[in-house]
Amino acid sequence: MDRGFTFHDHPADITIECWAPSLIKAFAEAAKATFEVILDTSSVKPQE
Incomplete structure (x- = not known):
């Protein structure tokens, strides 16, 4: 993986x-x- 992040x-x-x-x-x-950290970004969906 060439970029990313992890929490400790x-x-x-x-x-x-x-x-x-x-x-x-x-x-x-x-x-x-x-x-x-603020919110689960996978739950954010674009509005139509």
């Missing part, structure tokens, strides 16, 4: 580890991970 257990906070082939893409993965 922490008693008080959430830690996110992101990886990608470039810094810009790593920041994009960090943004995805942040939204995943």
Whole structure:
């Protein structure tokens, strides 16, 4: 896998580890991970 993110257990906070082939893409993965903390992004469907 060339890019992605994972969460790590922490008693008080959430830690996110992101990886990608470039810094810009790593920041994009960090943004995805942040939204995943807020809500289950797989449950979001586009409105018609």
